[in-house]
Amino acid sequence: MILNSKQIVRINRDDFNRVSSLYKFIDVAGRANDQTVDIVMDSLEIEKLKNSGIKYYIVEKKFYKDVYPTTAQVYDSITKLATKYPSLVDVETIGFTYNNRPLVIMKINGKNPDTCLVRYQFLLMANHHAREWQTISTALFFVDSILRAYSTNSTIKKLIDSTYLVVFPMVNPDGYYYSMDQNNELWRKNRTLRNSVYGVDINRNYPGEVNGDIRGEWGAIYNSSTTHYPSSDVYCGPYSGSEREVQSVMNLAKRFSFNISISLHSYSELVLYPWGATSDTALDNTLLSNLATKIASKMLKQTSGTYTPEKSDALYPTSGDSDGWIYGYTKFVKGFTTLPFTFEIDTGFSPPTTTLAQLHRRVFPGILYSAFLCESVYGVPKEVPLKPILSSSGSNIIWNLKNSNKADYYKVQNYDSIYTYKDSLNGSIDSIISTDYKTYRIELSKTTPYSAPYSLRPLKKDTTISSLEFFDRLYVQNITDSLIFYMQYDLETNYDKAFLEYSYDGFFYEPLDTLNGIFTGSSTTWKRYSFPLSRFLNKEITIRLKTVYDDGTINATGLKIDNIYPVPTAKTRTTLFESCTDTFISSTDTLKYFFVTSHHPVLGFTHKSDRYFFKILRSVIKDSLGDIKENKDILIDFSNRILTIKNSSKAKKSLRINIFDVSGRKVFEKNVKVENVEKFDLNFLASGKYYLVILGDKNYKEGILILK
Structure with a gap:
């Protein structure tokens, strides 16, 4: 039994916002009960808390290492299960960590475990955070239990035969090895090494909620729950989706059509569901809430009662978590929704043998019930109409799209003479902001622009995220095309940052340049930047500059941008039909580009087509x-x-x-x-x-x- 140099501090839940305001970032361990919150702190942070006068006490935590398998033993357990049940289990390595450890999944099905040939699909993940040891053993207990029961329990047999179960029992093997095998028990992150600093919180590294709301994007900072400071335990990474572990999970969501996904974390005895970054409710909020309540009722708490269902932002908002990305990506990009839940199991880290065995049996019914839900929720989530694909027949312009039955109507537009230009920001305020850009918390600045009279500047406020984005997608016509602009910035180093990102659909954004398209620190003289766009040749993309400021921003200047090229625009943008209910129109217009935007009865306009000529x-x-x-x-x-x-x-x-x-x-x-x-x-x-x-x-x- 070993004590870690960091300590777990317990505060009253009512004091949480006061405590979070004291620090640029905090590492929340969990909730042992409904009245308290546990936070991992070092000695300097504890001293600051002591000086604030807020009541707290130290949780004397012991880690029972002898109860838990080493990293090598986890791999061995996976191999043994696959060897024992070869007709039911196929093991696949889907990637490798920074330290070259395999990222291994178990694929389980009674008909064909190697290839998914069934409709119902289930994902179970564990150990996003290194110190949450009991999540691995809980996932393996679930696998072992259902495989043992396959030949004797007709209900379990039906589940395994009809459902393709993918289990990722150790998402963060590098972190687990460092935490468990090497006695760094409270380590949270993975072990990627960049600039002499180790680790990223991989449950802050997913590319946002992918729902068109900038507030839910990766890197947004709320209540000190994430940061761009690399040494922090809640560091979200250098850019979205930077970590190999995260990329592996993302590839699973793209490859399979999961009905339900479960991510095991510890601790708090909760069942969480999206959204987690804002108080907004998801399109499937009623369904998610009802399912979370039913799932939670299957799992007994350590003391009395059952687990508590909560929307993920109930204690504090977070960005970059797995549930938000899985739900948003599968709904708004893939067009087949996965319903994701996080189980915060137990009331502390690494319980002893007797408590651990009880934990496995208390959580097992919730996981099993979730797997059975795959059949009953198939086709139930509210889908979204995706991007229309245009074609023509004679004088008719026709469009097809996934989930077309979810659109109540379409906006049809044509543009006359699409072209690009260098924007020196010398027009009227209204024309600059509204015509060729989509903006969120962006203002015009007259203070020392690169070329008079204006530059564009993200609003510089604490915990602010802003976005400057082209109104129309840019069509890359030549292999020599580049994005060019002038910029100066004074950003608090590794706390406030700006990122260049691109998207094909306006929902899922990726970094434009992971080396040169990220800005922090100071560059207070105007500098010209150029980013080649050759990899997008003959494609349409939207480009944006996203800026994030954390709590306690101190730098006065912020960021300014000017002389942007190429800005896409059109001579005229004409709306032919504001609410067309068909999927075609007849037109005699010539020398114009056509666009169609799908409309959802709840969400409004969603996906806009590429240009059609x-x-x-x-x-x-x-x-x-x-x-x-x-x-x-x-x-x-x-x-x-x-x-x-x-x-x-x-x-x-x-x-x-x-x-x-x-x-x-x-x-x-x-x-x-x-x-x-x-x-x-x-x-x-x-x-x-x-x-x-x-x-x-x-x-x-x-x-x-x-x-x-």
Whole structure:
């Protein structure tokens, strides 16, 4: 039994906000009961608390290391279960940690554990936080129990046969090894080493709530529950999704269609559900709340009563947690919602043998009930209409989208003459802010702009997150295209930060540049920045600058940005239909870009399509080439990205091959003489739709190429 140098401090729950205001960040351990909160503190933090006059006492915590498996023994237990039940369990390594430890999942199914072939899917995770040892043994107890019962219990057999269960029993093996094997019992983070500092709190590193609300994005700071300061126990990482453990969980959510996910944490005897960053309720709040109540009723507390269901922000808001990302991503990006819950099990860390055995049996019914829920909740969550994909037939513009039955109507717009420009911010205040940008807590500043009269500045207030984003998505047309701007900043180093991020849909954002697109500290003279966009060639993206300030910000200047290029805009933006209830329109408009935005009856407008220019492209080609006539001597074949042209006549044909993208830009041109067969490798083109025109002596051949 070993005591850690840090200590657990217990305060009254009513004093929590006062305590959190004393520090830039705090490491909450959990709640031993409804009236108190436990916080992990070092000696300096305890001294500060003592001087504040707030009542507290030290929890004399003992760690029963002999009860818990070493890291090697956890891996061994997983292997033994798979060996004992080879027809039910398949073990897969889905990644490796910073210290090269495997990230291992167990896939369980009575029909085919290797490949998911069933409708109902369940995810169980444990040990996001290194010191929460009992979560690993609880997950393994669940697996061992249901596998033992498969041959004798018809109910369990039905569950395993009909449901694909994925169990990730040790999400943070590097952290567990350091905490358990190496006697650093209160260690919370993983063990990634950057700039001589170890670790990220991986349950603060997920890329936000992905619901279109900037307040729930990764890196937002509330009540000292997360920070950008690397030495803190609640450090959220250098950028969203930076950690290998987090990437592995994200890939599972993308790969499988889980109905329910459970993440085991300790401690507080709670069942938590989204959202966790704000007090806003989720679209499925009634369903989540009802399920959490039923699940909680299956698990007995250590003293009396059953677990308590709570929305995740009940004690304090957090950003970057697994539940928020899983729920938001699967609903707003994937279009098939996973209902996620966190179980805060037990009333302390690492209980002794007798208490641990009881804990396993108290929590098991809640996990089992959650797995059974996969069947009953299938198809029940309220889905969201995703991004419309536009095409055309004759004079009709048609759109298809996932979850189209969830849209009550669509907004249809066309833009005249889309172009980009360098924004020197010299227009009127209203036109600058509202026309070409979407802003959250952004203001115009007349103080020493790079070019008069204005620069743009995020509002500099404590615990503020702000966003400056293009109103329209940017289409990257040339491999040499770059994002360019001038910026100066004075940000409290490693507390206040700014990030460049991009998104394909306006919901799921990723870092634009993990090396140079992150700003903190001071650069008080105007400096030019340039970021290549070549990896987005022939794609549409939105770009934003996100700035976060923590509590107690001290730097006066903040951040200013000016002379932004390329800013996408349009000569005119015309709304043709504000509320179209069909999934097509007839139009005779030419030389315009079309956009369709889906509308949800509760959430309002959600996803906007990419630009569509196909109708215009045909007009442009015909205007420049005359009427297109089919040359029956020329045969075209296109497969595996190889364009084959066959000349069936006896005479050699002189041809010019043209390929246009959907914006009308010519991406390929070649003059050839075809005597028999000529082949052209088009692997250099990005995936997408292209328009093919082959010209001969007043004879033309046209067609569509779709590259996937």
